[in-house]
Every structure is written in structure tokens, then in C-alpha cells.
Amino acid sequence: MQNSAKLRTLSFLLGSFFLCACSSSYQVVKSNRGEYKLSKDLAVDSSIIRTYQPYKLKLDSQMNEVLGYSDNELTKKLVGGESSLGNFFADAALVxxxxTSPQIDFTMPSTNGGLRNDLPLGAITLSNVFELMPFENELIVFELKGSDVQTLLDYIARTGGQPVGGLTMKIKAKKPVDVRIGGQPFDPAKNYSVLTSDYIAGGxxxxxSFKNPVSSKVLKLKIRDALIQYIKETKIKGVKISSKLDGRMTND
Structure with a gap:
């Protein structure tokens, strides 16, 4: 028992020694804890406002920048397996x-759940795009075997349709039929170049579908940046975005 007590004492002293040796010269000498209830009745602290106001004004000026204009409201409401917002999103990413990768056959850059906010009729601001795509997802191009493309088509059909570009298909009994890629019938024996996000690619x-690709290429292009660039280009051309339902995805 005495030996055990000595060992515990020695262990404590050694631990204290190493703790002191590795710690900085700063030590906590006093600590206080308090609770503050937040409500609408809480008085405004003008000193805090003065601190952040210059940064807020700068951020607001950036976020209120008009990138372009839309001819119609772009919504994520699914109609027959597609939505005006999903069509815009996929087409912009593909363009x-x-x-940099003109060989891309088709894209599914996001799922319906990844479309976080509609885009308004009229002016589209930087803030609108951040609300639509608040994530830092990157675009990646994969070369997939036909069998892996088939599993992706099966997923799209099983979930009632997803945002796609360069691809048309019909959904019958939650199965993909009459699939065409680049205007040509889908060939399960071929490899296809597919554009998607790192989120989807990661499962x-x-x-x-993207677990065992033939090859892959990170474009170093965020989806949000692709959308911003696409919208800006339409403004430079003097045209408005006009994304409507076009029958690329039908659900019987």
C-alpha cells in the first residue's frame, strides 16, 4: 500500500512538472460567469453598433450588386420532374x-435539396445567389462507365427528377426510360463525361455512382462562382435570363 501511494505521489509530481514546463507564463487568476437574457426588450448597445456598422455597410454594398436580370421568377417547385430553377442551375454550371472541359456530356450539379432559395423576377443580386447556393461546393468532371451512369439515372428516376443539363429522360414507375444524352440515346456500353459537385461525388x-470513376478532374471552380459568372455574362450581352420548363424531365 505504501509503495502504491508513493507511486501515485510521484506520478502527480511528474505530471505537475510537465504541465508547468509546457504551459505558458499566463495563468487564469479570476473567472466570472454570468447569464444574459436576449429578447426584443433588450436595450440597443450603441457602442457595438458603431463597431460593426462600417463592415456591415461595406458588406451590404457588395451583396446588393446587381449581377443580371431574370425574365421570370425561377422556382424550385417540381413540375413533371423538373423546375425552372433546377434547369437554370444545371445549364449555368454546364456552360x-x-x-475548360468541352467534352462534358451532361451534368447533375446539385440535388433538389441543394437549391436553397428561389431567384426573383427582375434584378438578381449577389445576395440572391449566396442565398441560393450558400455552400462552398466545387465542380468536378468524372468519366464514368455506362453502368455507373445507369445507377445515377436510376437515382434520378427513383427520386422523381433532379436538376440536369445535357440530358433528357422520362420517368415511368420510378424507372428511367427514353434517356438521351447530348441528343443521342443512352448507351450502357459507353463511358460518359459527367459534371457534378464534390458533395454528390462524395456520396x-x-x-x-461516383465511387469508382474511370478518371476525375477538379475544375477549381465553385458552383456559386459559376452561377455568378453566368448571370454576369447575360447582363453583358444585354439579355435576360429566361429559364423555363422545357420537358427535359417528364414524370408519368
Missing amino acids: EARK GDGIS
């Missing part, structure tokens, strides 16, 4: 990605 929303 911008093809500038997001239960998608496993």
Missing part, C-alpha cells in the same frame, strides 16, 4: 464548366 444524399 461555365465546358469553357451526398445517398448517391454512390
Whole structure:
């Protein structure tokens, strides 16, 4: 028992020694704890406002920048497996990605759940795009075997339709039929170049189609940046965004 007590004492002293040796010269000498209830009745602290106000004004000026204009409201409401917002989202990502990877056959850059906010009729601001796409997701191009593309098509059909570009299909009894990629019938024996996000590629929303690609290429292009660039380009051209339902995805 005496030996055990000595060992515990020695262990404590050694631990204290190493703790002191590794710690900085600063020590807590006093600590207070308090609770503050937050409510609408809480008085405004003008000193805090004065501190953050210059930063808020600068951020507001940036977020209120008008990137372009839309000819119609773009909503995520699904009609027959597609939505005006989903069509815009997929088309914009595909156009911008093809500038560096023109071989891309089709895209599914997001799931319906990833479309976080509608875009308004008229002016589209930087804030609108951040509200639509608040995540830092990157675009990646994958070369997939036809069998892996088939599992992706099965997922799209099983979930009632997803945002796609460069691809048309019909959904019958939750199965993909009459699939066309780039205007040509889908060939399960071929490899296809597919654009998607790092979230989906990593298995997001239960998608496993990108686990064993033939090859992959990170474009170093965030989806949000692709959307911003696409909207800005329409403004430079003097045209408005007009994304409507076009039958790329039907659900019988």
C-alpha cells in the first residue's frame, strides 16, 4: 500500500512538472460567469453598433450588386420532374464548366435539396445567389462507365427528377426510360463525361455512382462562382435570363 501511494505521489509530481514546463507564463487568476437574457426588450448597445456598422455597410454594398436580370421568377417547385430553377442551375454550371472541359456530356450539379432559395423576377443580386447556393461546393468532371451512369439515372428516376443539363429522360414507375444524352440515346456500353459537385461525388444524399470513376478532374471552380459568372455574362450581352420548363424531365 505504501509503495502504491508513493507511486501515485510521484506520478502527480511528474505530471505537475510537465504541465508547468509546457504551459505558458499566463495563468487564469479570476473567472466570472454570468447569464444574459436576449429578447426584443433588450436595450440597443450603441457602442457595438458603431463597431460593426462600417463592415456591415461595406458588406451590404457588395451583396446588393446587381449581377443580371431574370425574365421570370425561377422556382424550385417540381413540375413533371423538373423546375425552372433546377434547369437554370444545371445549364449555368454546364456552360461555365465546358469553357475548360468541352467534352462534358451532361451534368447533375446539385440535388433538389441543394437549391436553397428561389431567384426573383427582375434584378438578381449577389445576395440572391449566396442565398441560393450558400455552400462552398466545387465542380468536378468524372468519366464514368455506362453502368455507373445507369445507377445515377436510376437515382434520378427513383427520386422523381433532379436538376440536369445535357440530358433528357422520362420517368415511368420510378424507372428511367427514353434517356438521351447530348441528343443521342443512352448507351450502357459507353463511358460518359459527367459534371457534378464534390458533395454528390462524395456520396451526398445517398448517391454512390461516383465511387469508382474511370478518371476525375477538379475544375477549381465553385458552383456559386459559376452561377455568378453566368448571370454576369447575360447582363453583358444585354439579355435576360429566361429559364423555363422545357420537358427535359417528364414524370408519368
